[in-house]
Amino acid sequence: MKTELKIASDADLAALLRQHDILPTTQRVLIARTMFKHCAHLSAEDVFRLVNAENRHVSKATVYNTLGLFAAKRVIREVIADPARIFYDPNTQPHHHFYDVASGALTDISADQIRVSGLPPLPTGSKLEGIDVIVRLSPEK
Template sequence: MSKPPHPQPGHMNREAISQLRRVNLRPTRQRIAIFVWLFRSSQSQHVTAEGLHRKLSQQHTALSIATVYNTLNTFVEYGLLKKIYLNSDTAFYDTNTEPHHHIVIGDPLEIRDIPVEAIALASQPQLPEGLQLRSVDVILKADRRS
């Protein structure tokens, strides 16, 4: 799925409503608020539910953390976001749903996109009988030099 277009700020609510309806999601106040924050710029966003909840709270948008989690997971289910698991405790939500890879930079934690063509795999393992490869997601991990 391609990334939703990034309209001017005055049109964000209308654009959010349009994009949510396009994927057959009811445009609730909560979904609109989260959509507008996520797609406010042309840059890809990589957020955790906790981080997004904190940012929305700073903007005086009152949503429970459960609502933020549920909305982000619904957006993943409907193809508006991609979920990136860094480990068993940390998941990021990515506004770029096109095929691509990531580099994770530590302390402070930052995620950047890597174009899919920037990484070439020489081979792929033989999958067990009855399985079909869905995707390959490469996550590079890096530390900043001191």
């Protein structure tokens, strides 16, 4: 499942950031463009490499901080499929993931392909925000 995101220009990206109460600096727009252009599950290191591939000079700290901000403001999703690697996903619609332990690849699973039942009662004063299912795969032996 690959979601088509209709972000045509830097002006569209700046408007998207403003809608999420984020000041659209040049570096933030560049990082957003990288995320939405590739429309893939990227690590912060992937984003850092891609942003700077065109001879840019965006610091690693700026990339990490910006991705954290984007995730906190729900411009993108943070997916922790492995304790050693966090992925950032531009698809914020409800969906789940396959995680290939051997290759490190993360693949979308449509939300309607998984049913979760039997949840315990939620603690008093809380509401369900979402359920994220990660199906870990390894090669057959």
